[in-house]
Amino acid sequence: MSELGLNTVSFAGRAAASAQFKATYAEGMGLVEETAAYLDGSGRAAAKVLPRMASVLYAAESMRLTTRLMQMASWLLLQRAVNNGEMSRDQVLSEKSKVRLDGFNVDRSAPGWNDLPEAFRDLVERSLRLQNRIALLDREIYRPADAPIVPDNENSVQAQLDLLRTAFNLN
Numbered sequence: 001m002s003e004l005g006l007n008t009v010s011f012a013g014r015a016a017a018s019a020q021f022k023a024t025y026a027e028g029m030g031l032v033e034e035t036a037a038y039l040d041g042s043g044r045a046a047a048k049v050l051p052r053m054a055s056v057l058y059a060a061e062s063m064r065l066t067t068r069l070m071q072m073a074s075w076l077l078l079q080r081a082v083n084n085g086e087m088s089r090d091q092v093l094s095e096k097s098k099v100r101l102d103g104f105n106v107d108r109s110a111p112g113w114n115d116l117p118e119a120f121r122d123l124v125e126r127s128l129r130l131q132n133r134i135a136l137l138d139r140e141i142y143r144p145a146d147a148p149i150v151p152d153n154e155n156s157v158q159a160q161l162d163l164l165r166t167a168f169n170l171n
Contacts, residue, residue, distance in 0.1 A: 021079065021080075021083065021137075024076070024130075024133065024134065024137070025076050025079075025080060027130060028069075028072050028073060028076045028130055028134070029073065029076065031069060031123070031126060031127060031130060032069045032070075032072075032073050034123070035065060035066070035069055035123050035127070038119060038120070038123060039062055039066070042119070043062070043117065043119070043120055046117040046119075046120070047059075047062075047117075050112075050115060050116070050117075051112065051115055053111050053112035053115070054112035054113075054115035054116055055112075056112070057110055057111070057112040057113065057116065058112075058116055058117075058120065061106065061116070061120075061124060062120075064106070065123060065124055065127055068127050068128075068131055069127055071099050071100050071101060071131075072101070072127075072130060072131055072134050074098075074099045075096065075099050075101060075134055075138060076134070078092045078095055078096055078099070079092070079141075093142065096138075096142070101131060101134055101135040101138055102131075102135055105128070106124055106128065
């Protein structure tokens with residue numbers, strides 16, 4: 001491992017037990033509650049008056065939204081359990097393998113998308129942003145110990161120069 005890797009501090013590991021995590025946890029659980037209240041209340045009423053195409057899309061997207069939120073809530077609860085010493089990292093790794101933090105994207109160009117209630121689309125967008133933040137935190141926290149830690153800007157210029165040398169056979 002490089003000298004850089006030996007001196008690197010894992011901010012993600014520290015962030016997982018910090019006020020930042022607590023805020024993310026509160027945001028995630030709050031979004032779950034807000035979405036449930038919306039889908040059971042004003043969202044149900046709004047869905048009844050949607051055009052046919054939007055109605056079908058609403059049903060599909062609400063299932064994706066609730067699934068996405070439940071996956072994120074599961075991850076947040078697991079992380080809180082490890083932070084509180086209720087579960088070991090190995091136990092969390094085993095359980096975490098059942099949680100999906102990707103693959104729930106939205107097709108905003110789908111027929112009927114613009115007919116969906118604005119409040120519903122807002123919940124979808126907020127859930128996607130939170131999902132991306134949690135997925136990033138997950139990758140950083142649970143990256144294998146032997147995985148190289150390379151800053152995004154390290155050797156990026158050199159890599160481009162190497163590609164140019166190869167392309168123009170300048171080696």
